[in-house]
Amino acid sequence: MAAGYWMAGKTHETATFELFVRRLPPNRDYLVVCGLEQAIEYLCELRFDRHEIDYLKTLPQLQNAPGGFWDYLAAFRFTGDIFAVPEGTVMFAGEPLLTVRAPLIEAQIPETYLLSTIGFQTVIASKAARILNAAAGRDVVEFGCRRAHTPEAGCLAGRAAFLAGCVGTSNVAAGMRFGVPVFGTSAHSWILSFDNETLAFEKLQQLLGERTVQLIDTYDTLAGARRVAALGQPLWGIRLDSGDLLDLSREVRLILDESGLKSVKIMATNDLDETTIASLVEQGAPIDIFGVGTSLATSYDAPALSAVYKLVEIEANGIRRYAAKHSSGKRTLPGAKQVFRYPDRDVVALASETAGPGVERLLRPVIVNGEAIVDEKNIRRIQSYARRQIADYGRPGRRVELSVSLSALAASH
Amino acid sequence: MAAGYWMAGKTHETATFELFVRRLPPNRDYLVVCGLEQAIEYLCELRFDRHEIDYLKTLPQLQNAPGGFWDYLAAFRFTGDIFAVPEGTVMFAGEPLLTVRAPLIEAQIPETYLLSTIGFQTVIASKAARILNAAAGRDVVEFGCRRAHTPEAGCLAGRAAFLAGCVGTSNVAAGMRFGVPVFGTSAHSWILSFDNETLAFEKLQQLLGERTVQLIDTYDTLAGARRVAALGQPLWGIRLDSGDLLDLSREVRLILDESGLKSVKIMATNDLDETTIASLVEQGAPIDIFGVGTSLATSYDAPALSAVYKLVEIEANGIRRYAAKHSSGKRTLPGAKQVFRYPDRDVVALASETAGPGVERLLRPVIVNGEAIVDEKNIRRIQSYARRQIADYGRPGRRVELSVSLSALAASH
Numbered sequence: 001m002a003a004g005y006w007m008a009g010k011t012h013e014t015a016t017f018e019l020f021v022r023r024l025p026p027n028r029d030y031l032v033v034c035g036l037e038q039a040i041e042y043l044c045e046l047r048f049d050r051h052e053i054d055y056l057k058t059l060p061q062l063q064n065a066p067g068g069f070w071d072y073l074a075a076f077r078f079t080g081d082i083f084a085v086p087e088g089t090v091m092f093a094g095e096p097l098l099t100v101r102a103p104l105i106e107a108q109i110p111e112t113y114l115l116s117t118i119g120f121q122t123v124i125a126s127k128a129a130r131i132l133n134a135a136a137g138r139d140v141v142e143f144g145c146r147r148a149h150t151p152e153a154g155c156l157a158g159r160a161a162f163l164a165g166c167v168g169t170s171n172v173a174a175g176m177r178f179g180v181p182v183f184g185t186s187a188h189s190w191i192l193s194f195d196n197e198t199l200a201f202e203k204l205q206q207l208l209g210e211r212t213v214q215l216i217d218t219y220d221t222l223a224g225a226r227r228v229a230a231l232g233q234p235l236w237g238i239r240l241d242s243g244d245l246l247d248l249s250r251e252v253r254l255i256l257d258e259s260g261l262k263s264v265k266i267m268a269t270n271d272l273d274e275t276t277i278a279s280l281v282e283q284g285a286p287i288d289i290f291g292v293g294t295s296l297a298t299s300y301d302a303p304a305l306s307a308v309y310k311l312v313e314i315e316a317n318g319i320r321r322y323a324a325k326h327s328s329g330k331r332t333l334p335g336a337k338q339v340f341r342y343p344d345r346d347v348v349a350l351a352s353e354t355a356g357p358g359v360e361r362l363l364r365p366v367i368v369n370g371e372a373i374v375d376e377k378n379i380r381r382i383q384s385y386a387r388r389q390i391a392d393y394g395r396p397g398r399r400v401e402l403s404v405s406l407s408a409l410a411a412s413h
Numbered sequence: 414m415a416a417g418y419w420m421a422g423k424t425h426e427t428a429t430f431e432l433f434v435r436r437l438p439p440n441r442d443y444l445v446v447c448g449l450e451q452a453i454e455y456l457c458e459l460r461f462d463r464h465e466i467d468y469l470k471t472l473p474q475l476q477n478a479p480g481g482f483w484d485y486l487a488a489f490r491f492t493g494d495i496f497a498v499p500e501g502t503v504m505f506a507g508e509p510l511l512t513v514r515a516p517l518i519e520a521q522i523p524e525t526y527l528l529s530t531i532g533f534q535t536v537i538a539s540k541a542a543r544i545l546n547a548a549a550g551r552d553v554v555e556f557g558c559r560r561a562h563t564p565e566a567g568c569l570a571g572r573a574a575f576l577a578g579c580v581g582t583s584n585v586a587a588g589m590r591f592g593v594p595v596f597g598t599s600a601h602s603w604i605l606s607f608d609n610e611t612l613a614f615e616k617l618q619q620l621l622g623e624r625t626v627q628l629i630d631t632y633d634t635l636a637g638a639r640r641v642a643a644l645g646q647p648l649w650g651i652r653l654d655s656g657d658l659l660d661l662s663r664e665v666r667l668i669l670d671e672s673g674l675k676s677v678k679i680m681a682t683n684d685l686d687e688t689t690i691a692s693l694v695e696q697g698a699p700i701d702i703f704g705v706g707t708s709l710a711t712s713y714d715a716p717a718l719s720a721v722y723k724l725v726e727i728e729a730n731g732i733r734r735y736a737a738k739h740s741s742g743k744r745t746l747p748g749a750k751q752v753f754r755y756p757d758r759d760v761v762a763l764a765s766e767t768a769g770p771g772v773e774r775l776l777r778p779v780i781v782n783g784e785a786i787v788d789e790k791n792i793r794r795i796q797s798y799a800r801r802q803i804a805d806y807g808r809p810g811r812r813v814e815l816s817v818s819l820s821a822l823a824a825s826h
Contacts, residue, residue, distance in 0.1 A: 001602075004621075059595065119560060147529070149711070175468070193736070207417040298716045326631065
C-alpha cells in the first residue's frame with residue numbers, strides 16, 4: 001500500500017486514522033488501555049534498513065514499484081502526530097484509543113504494529129482487571145509467561161497485568177525491562193532435585209531468607225506444610241498448586257498458625273481464573289495471594305479484541321475529505337474524533353468540538369511532528385491511575401453516546 | 414532456582430527434563446509440533462550480560478546469592494544435549510516433544526522460554542491444521558498479525574501457519590525472516606483514500622499487475638465487482654470482507670465469469686474460522702482462498718496448551734535417581750522417555766528401551782554438548798513433512814500407550 005500511495009502521487013496527502021475496538025469481547029464490561037509506551041517507542045524508532053529494503057525489492061508484488069519509493073523508504077521517519085488516551089484509562093467500544101495524523105504513507109505503515117501492540121496489552125490489562133475484581137482486594141501475581149504467545153508476549157503481559165493492579169510478575173525479564181516487582185517460588189523440579197523434601201526446603205530458605213516461598217504439594221501437601229512449619233522462620237509464604245484449594249488452604253492455615261507462623265502467607269496457583277478465584281474468596285478460603293498464569297497471560301476466554309484502524313479524514317492540496325466505509329455490518333464513522341468524559345457518560349464527538357468546563361478530553365497529544373512529548377514510564381504511577389480509573393469508571397452500565405453526524409461534520413468544515 | 418542450586422552445591426548434577434502437553438485442548442485431536450528452530454537458536458545463544466547480572470543483583474530474593482554465582486552466570490553457556498521431535502510432527506498428549514539433558518542449572522534456566530516458544534507455535538500450527546482440514550484442499554493464508562499477541566507473535570504465527578500447510582501469510586516480516594510466501598491485498602483505507610473506487614482499483618492494478626487483489630466491499634460489493642470486471646486484466650483475484658460470503662461469492666463469480674475473468678480468484682476474509690469455512694465449503698461457495706486472521710493467529714477457541722517441563726532424572730556423583738511428582742491430579746512419570754511410533758499406535762517408553770525394525774524413534778538429538786547438529790531451516794521441506802504427518806497420523810482415534818513402570822525403570826538401571 002505504501003508503494004502504491006507513492007506511485008499514485010499521494011506522498012503529500014495527510015491522513016487521520018483512528019484505532020478503536022468495535023465490540024467488547026464476551027465477559028468484559030470495559031477495557032483498560034495499555035501498550036502506549038511500546039507504540040511510541042516503535043513510531044519514534046521506525047526505520048527501514050538496507051537488508052529490509054533488499055528483501056522488499058525481491059517481492060513479486062513490488063516489481064513495478066518505482067526506484068524513488070526505495071529512496072523514500074531508506075529515508076523514512078515518522079513525522080506525524082499521535083493523540084492517545086493515557087495508559088490505564090478505562091475505555092469502551094467505539095471510542096478511539098489512539099489517533100494518528102500524518103502523511104498518508106507514514107500513517108498507513110504502522111497499522112499492524114499498533115493494532116497488535118495496543119490490542120494485546122489492552123486485552124491483558126482488561127483481563128487482569130476482571131481477575132483483580134474477583135480477588136476482591138487480595139493480591140494477584142501474574143505467573144503466565146510459560147503459556148504466553150512467545151516470551152516477548154510474556155514480558156508484556158507481565159507489564160500489562162501490573163499496570164492494571166497486579167502486585168507483580170514471575171517474569172524476571174519484565175522486572176528488568178519495566179520495573180515490575182518480581183515474585184517467584186521454586187518449581188517442583190527444585191524439590192525433586194533433592195534427596196528429600198526437608199532438605200529442599202532448607203536450601204531454599206538459606207537462599208531466600210525472608211522472601212522464602214515454599215511449594216508444598218510435590219508429595220503430600222499437609223506433610224509438606226508440617227515440614228515447612230517445623231523449619232519455621234524466615235518464611236514469607238507457602239504455595240499450593242494442586243488439589244482442593246479451599247480445604248487445603250484451611251488445613252495448612254491451621255498448621256501454620258499452630259506453629260506460631262500467623263504472618264506466613266498462603267499463595268495459591270493451579271490454572272486459576274476469575275471464576276475459581278471468586279469462588280474461593282466467597283467461601284472464605286484463607287488465601288492471601290493468587291498466582292494466575294495461563295488465563296491471564298493469554299486472556300484465555302477472550303484472547304483478542306476486535307480492534308481496528310480506520311481512515312477517517314484525508315487532506316490533499318488543502319481540501320479535507322471525511323472517510324467512512326459502508327460495508328455491511330462494518331460501517332465506520334467519518335471525521336477525527338475526541339472522547340469527552342462526563343461524570344456519568346462518555347460522548348464521542350468530533351475532535352474540533354468544544355465541551356463545557358470539567359469535561360475531560362481523553363485523547364491527548366503524545367507525539368508531535370514525530371517527537372514524543374509524553375513519555376510516562378513510571379509504571380507505578382500508571383498503576384495508581386489505572387486503579388482509580390477502574391474504581392471510577394469500571395462499573396457496569398456506563399453510557400457511551402456517539403454524536404457524530406454528517407451535519408456536525410459539515411458544520412466543522 | 415539457579416542461584417539456589419549453585420548455593421546448594423548442585424553445579425555438577427546432570428538433569429533430564431521433558432517438555433510435554435498434559436491434555437489436548439478442546440477441539441483438538443492432535444498437535445503439530447512447531448518452534449524448534451527458535452528453541453535451538455535460543456539455547457545456542459543464551460548468555461547473561463553485565464546489564465542483566467547487575468539487575469539480578471538488585472533483587473531482594475538474591476541478596477544471599479554467593480559471589481561465585483555471578484561469575485558462573487557471566488560465563489554461562491548451554492553445554493547440554495537436546496532431543497526433539499522434528500518440526501511438523503503430529504504428536505499427542507503425554508508424549509515428550511523435547512528432552513533436555515544438561516547440568517541441572519543449564520537445564521532449569523530455559524524452562525519458561527522453551528515452554529512459551531514451543532507451546533505457542535505448536536498451538537498455532539495445530540489450529541492451522543484444523544482450519545486447513547475444514548478448507549478441504551482450498552488455500553488458506555494467515556492474516557492475523559494485527560490481532561496477535563505482540564508483533565513478534567504475529568511473525569511466528571505466520572511461520573507456524575505456513576509450516577502446517579497454509580500457502581502464506583500477510584506478514585511481510587515473517588516472509589523476510591522465515592521465507593514464508595507473502596500475500597496481501599489493500600485495506601479499505603486504500604479505497605477510501607481515493608476520490609472514487611474505480612481510481613483506487615486502477616492505481617492498485619498499476620502497482621501489482623498480475624498480483625492484483627481488489628477489495629471490493631468498501632461501498633457496495635456487487636458494484637465493486639462490476640467496476641473491477643470492467644477494468645479486466647491483469648488481475649489475480651478479488652477479496653470479500655463482509656456480508657453473506659456464500660451469496661456474494663456466487664454473485665461475484667457470475668460477474669467475473671461473464672466478463673471473461675474465469676481465472677480470477679475469489680478470496681474471502683471476515684473473522685473466519687474452521688466452522689465458518691467448513692460451512693462455506695459444504696455449501697459449495699465458489700471461494701478459492703480463505704484469509705484467516707484472529708482465530709488462527711491467536712488460536713481463539715483454545716489459545717494455550719497445558720505444556721509442562723518436568724524433571725524426570727537426575728544424576729549426581731555417578732548415581733542416577735528417577736524423579737516424579739505425586740501431586741493430586743498432576744502426577745508425572747519418571748525416567749527419560751522415547752516415543753516409539755508404530756503404524757497403528759505410539760508407545761511412550763524409556764529412552765533406553767529398544768524396539769523392532771521399522772519402528773520410528775521420534776525424539777532425535779538436535780543439540781549435542783551445546784552445539785546444534787540439526788538445523789533444518791528449509792521451511793518448505795518442513796511443510797511437506799508436516800502435510801504427510803497430518804495425512805498419516807492426524808486421523809482421530811490413534812492410540813498412545815504409556816509403558817513406563819517402576820519395574821522397567823529398575824530393569825533399565
